[in-house]
Amino acid sequence: xxxxxxxxxxxxxxxxxxxxxxxxxxxxxxxxxxxxxxxxxxxxxxxxxxxxxxxxxxxxxxxxxxxxxxxxxxxxxxxxxxxxxxxxxxxxxxxxxxxxxxxxxxxxxxxxxxxxxxxxxxxxxxxxxxxxxxxxxxxxxxxxxxxxxxxxxxxxxxxxxxxxxxxxxxxxxxxxxxxxxxxxxxxxxxxxxxxxxxxxxxxxxxxxxxxxxxxxxxxxxxxxxxxxxxxxxxxxxxxxxxxxxxxxxxxxxxxxxxxxxxxxxxxxxxxxxxxxxxxxxxxxxxxxxxxxxxxxxxxxxxxxxxxxxxxxxxxxxxxxxxxxxxxxxxxxxxxxxxxxxxxxxxxxxxxxxxxxxxxxxxxxxxxxxxxxxxxxxxxxxxxxx
Amino acid sequence: xxxxxxxxxxxxxxxxxxxxxxxxxxxxxxxxxxxxxxxxxxxxxxxxxxxxxxxxxxxxxxxxxxxxxxxxxxxxxxxxxxxxxxxxxxxxxxxxxxxxxxxxxxxxxxxxxxxxxxxxxxxxxxxxxxxxxxxxxxxxxxxxxxxxxxxxxxxxxxxxxxxxxxxxxxxxxxxxxxxxxxxxxxxxxxxxxxxxxxxxxxxxxxxxxxxxxxxxxxxxxxxxxxxxxxxxxxxxxxxxxxxxxxxxx
Numbered sequence: 180x181x182x183x184x185x186x187x188x189x190x191x192x193x194x195x196x197x198x199x200x201x202x203x204x205x206x207x208x209x210x211x212x213x214x215x216x217x218x219x220x221x222x223x224x225x226x227x228x229x230x231x232x233x234x235x236x237x238x239x240x241x242x243x244x245x246x247x248x249x250x251x252x253x254x255x256x257x258x259x260x261x262x263x264x265x266x267x268x269x270x271x272x273x274x275x276x277x278x279x280x281x282x283x284x285x286x287x288x289x290x291x292x293x294x295x296x297x298x299x300x301x302x303x304x305x306x307x308x309x310x311x312x313x314x315x316x317x318x319x320x321x322x323x324x325x326x327x328x329x330x331x332x333x334x335x336x337x338x339x340x341x342x343x344x345x346x347x348x349x350x351x352x353x354x355x356x357x358x359x360x361x362x363x364x365x366x367x368x369x370x371x372x373x374x375x376x377x378x379x380x381x382x383x384x385x386x387x388x389x390x391x392x393x394x395x396x397x398x399x400x401x402x403x404x405x406x407x408x409x410x411x412x413x414x415x416x417x418x419x420x421x422x423x424x425x426x427x428x429x430x431x432x433x434x435x436x437x438x439x440x441x442x443x444x445x446x447x448x449x450x451x452x453x454x455x456x457x458x459x460x461x462x463x464x465x466x467x468x469x470x471x472x473x474x475x476x477x478x479x480x481x482x483x484x485x486x487x488x489x490x491x492x493x494x495x496x497x498x499x500x501x502x503x504x505x506x507x508x509x510x511x512x513x514x515x516x517x518x519x520x521x522x523x524x525x526x527x528x529x530x531x532x533x534x535x536x537x538x539x540x541x542x543x544x545x546x547x548x549x550x551x552x553x554x555x556x557x558x559x560x561x562x563x564x
Numbered sequence: 565x566x567x568x569x570x571x572x573x574x575x576x577x578x579x580x581x582x583x584x585x586x587x588x589x590x591x592x593x594x595x596x597x598x599x600x601x602x603x604x605x606x607x608x609x610x611x612x613x614x615x616x617x618x619x620x621x622x623x624x625x626x627x628x629x630x631x632x633x634x635x636x637x638x639x640x641x642x643x644x645x646x647x648x649x650x651x652x653x654x655x656x657x658x659x660x661x662x663x664x665x666x667x668x669x670x671x672x673x674x675x676x677x678x679x680x681x682x683x684x685x686x687x688x689x690x691x692x693x694x695x696x697x698x699x700x701x702x703x704x705x706x707x708x709x710x711x712x713x714x715x716x717x718x719x720x721x722x723x724x725x726x727x728x729x730x731x732x733x734x735x736x737x738x739x740x741x742x743x744x745x746x747x748x749x750x751x752x753x754x755x756x757x758x759x760x761x762x763x764x765x766x767x768x769x770x771x772x773x774x775x776x777x778x779x780x781x782x783x784x785x786x787x788x789x790x791x792x793x794x795x796x797x798x799x800x801x802x803x804x805x806x807x808x809x810x811x812x813x
Contacts, residue, residue, distance in 0.1 A: 216746035217708075218725035223637035227713040227723055287708020287723065287747025294688040294707050305687035305711055366681050366803040367717020443654055520719040521650040521672075525637055 180328065183557030184550045190402065191553065198546040205539005208532045209284060217287055219532045226516040226527035228285070230537055233512040235281035237387070237504060238544075239358045240380060242274035242315065244388020246351035247418050253344050259414060262559075263407045266399070267392055268323035269551035275316040275354075277544035284536055304360045311354045318347045323551075331558045355380045362515065370448035370515040373436070379429040380507075386422035387503035389415045390496040395552075397493055403556045405563075416492055420480040423499050427473050430506075447522065452514045457524045462514065465505050473502035603678070603697035604754055605780035605808040606765075607787050607796060610648075610670055612774045618645050618671055624770035625752070630743045632731035640722040642752040643673045643767055651799060651811075665813065671767075671775075674699060674720040674752040675799060675807030682712035682721065691749070697780070697808055698754045708747040717803050721751045780808060 187195075212219050222229040245267040251257035252264050283289050300306050322344055329336040359377035362368070393415050396407040437445045450456055452466045476498035485491045513527040529537075625631070625643045632640055649656045649666040656666040676699045682691050683699060690705035691712055713721045727746040737743060741757065744750055755765035763769075768777040778787035787810075796810040 216725055216727060217723070218638055218746075220725075222725070224639060224641070224713075224722055225637065225719070227710045282709075285709070287710070287749075288706065288745075291688075291705070291707045294690070294705055298688045298705065300687050300689050303685050303687040303711070305685065305709060309687075361711075362714075365685070365715045365717075366805065367800060368714065516714075520653075520717050521646060522653040523650060 180324075180331065180554050180558060183554045187553060191549075194549060195546070198542045198549065201542025202539050202546060205536050205542060208535035208539065211532055212284070212536065217285075219530060221527050221529045221533060223525055223527065225519040225523065225525035226513050228512050228516065229527050230508075230529040230533055231281045231285040231540075233508045234537060234540070235278045235285070236358060236380075236511060237508040238274045238278045238281070239312070239355050240384025240503070240507065241388045241391060242271040242278065242319075243351045243355040243381070243384045244392070245271040245319065246348055247385050247389055247422075248415075249344065249348055249351070251414070254348075257414075259408065259410045263392075263396060263411045263415075265323055265327055265555045265559075266395060266407065266552065267388075268319045269555055270388070270392060270395065270548065271319045271351075272316060272323065272551060273544045273548035275312055275319070276547050277540055278312055279316070280540045280543060281537075284540065304357060304364060308354075308357050308361060311350065311357050315347070315350055315354050318343055318350060322347060323555075327555060327558055330562055333562070352381065355384050367444075367520050368515050369442070369444035369446075372445070373433060375429055375433055379426065379433065382422055382426040382429050383503045383507060384422075386419055386426050386499050387507075389422070390419045390499040390503075393419065393496045394493060394500070397489065399552065399556060403552070405556045405560055412492070413486065416480065416486045416496075419496065419499055420477070420486070423473060423476055423480065423502070426503065427470075427477065430470075443522075447518050448514050451517050451524065452510050456518060459517075459524050459526045461526055461528060462510055466510050469502045469505035469510070472498045472505075476502060601779075601781060602695070603780045603808065604676070604759065605697070605778065605787055605810065606673075606754075606768070607776040607790055607810040607812055608671055609774050609776070609790075609812045610665075610668075611812065613670060613771075615669070617771050617774050618669065620770040621671060621767035621775070624766040627736070628738055628766050629741050629753075630728070630732060630737055632726075632728040634726060634728075634731050638723075638725035640724065640728065640750065642722075642750070643671060645669045646672050652797070655797075670811065672718070672720070672799075673767075673809065674754070675718055675805065675809045676752075676754055678806035678808065679804060681715040681717065681805060685711045685715040687711065694756070696759070698756050698759075699751075700753060700756065701750060703742065703744050703748050703750065706748040708749065710749060712749055717800055717805065718807075721749050723747075723749050776812075 220229060220231075248260045248264050248267045252260040283292065286292060295306065295309055322340060325340050326336045356377045359380045362371035363373060363376040365371060393412055396412055396415075400406050434449065437449055440446075447456060451459070452462050454460065455463050476495045479485045479491060479495040479498070485495070517526060518524050622643050622645070626633075629642060631642050634640060647667050647669055651670055651672050676697055678697065680691075680693065680699050683693050686692070687709060688705050688707055690702045690707070692700050692702070694700050708723070710723055713723060724744055724746045728744050732743065755763075755767075758765060764777050768775045776787045776790050778785035780787060782788060790812065791810060794812045796812050798807045798810055801807075
């Protein structure tokens, strides 16, 4: 099936070329990091995780969201999703690949990476994160490829794939739960020390992932001339609506608990993010944009007639994506580190090189996504014809 | 002769086999002095602590451990000065009681917690607990994921964002202690290299009686006696990490 990825229009090859350029730029920037160490980033002794780990956290959510189509399709036999499910699974593959790349670029000693396997340490959540992420990558490649192949041949998928599909459901939940556990099990980091972190992560994932998938469906429809189907997009839109409301609800639960109890070690992080602390307020405008974008998206999505209009729905999806990306890709990680354990305020602002490396990883992810989508859409068109 | 040689080879072979299969048995018989019964701890007498003593202790520690001086927020700190207000956040807010303490400076360092979160989270066991209570670092195993820095509630850990050798003058480097490489985490190791020789940590020596050092598990030790006599506090006791560093106030 891969041969479908090497036959394409000028536009396709132009896009591939652009992504390769992005990967090359990122790699070039990474050579500086290899040479000079992580000193080329904006990270510090106080904010020791930055943009890389934040993107990793956000993308785990995007990956996990494929389950929102797997459940209706395989547990409720909702056949409408049969047509677009492969797009969700391949999005998960690309997203997990980016997650793994972001972890690698964040390491101070990447050449020692395999120490995690050489000295397996089950008491560390990072050990489990490695297992669930790699497992999820494997599951989605396997399931996506096997079901697509069966579709191409015009037969039912083999029976042996079913257990893997069922396994992928709790596995999807596990990747984001374990990723939340990385943070919420740490004493002395009040911002993350909350049992609602994992549910919040999942809610934001089930909003951002399907929202992004709707946008991808529109892109596929326009550029690849293949229609994923109106009903599938409408069902995804309902999922986004429920999830973004749940996400904002969970955020309000968090704000109530922290705001009403007024325990400084929890409250100060929220104060810093939304209002600034000791004159440092770099993230405040962003955080408000996140909240307002989320609320605006809810306001739009709540009304079915808005969802039925492609343009309005696409705009709402952009708002959902923006809201959840700022929340997790910017605020969630650096907000947890400011103020530091000595209640000092040291801000984190990513450097240009750091952003270029991030761009390179995203380009690599979109390259994987483009190639997989080219294959999937190629097969779908062949079957339709 | 032939039979003897054969016998010798047999015994030598078996011994090599035994050694390679159970290397720990051999090491156990070497015996660290009372390993398992010792828990090293520090008690800092904040009444006697002054700027001069703190500087002496910091210099002794950083000089002898090749800790570079990096003039930005990516600095390396093993032992440093901070105010009580920052070392004990939340405990110094009430000006009614110990008001003179809030803005006073004190020394902070790795607490060598009895229940260390940094050890719990490390995915490679590069940071681990020694039988004598020291929270150790293996600079050669650390992959630089910095999970331990997120886990430490005391901000005791530093990451080598730079190559530390860039900030060390070659004539100042001591060959008695390894320098580190970029991309690994480091912190105070309670002078394990000196304890193994029966000496006290550099900071304790330099502070000349202001910092007490000893075995917290031995009721007869000097540190236990001073803790029995005077009021002492620990940093963030509510987190359940059980620090081994006390502050006499």
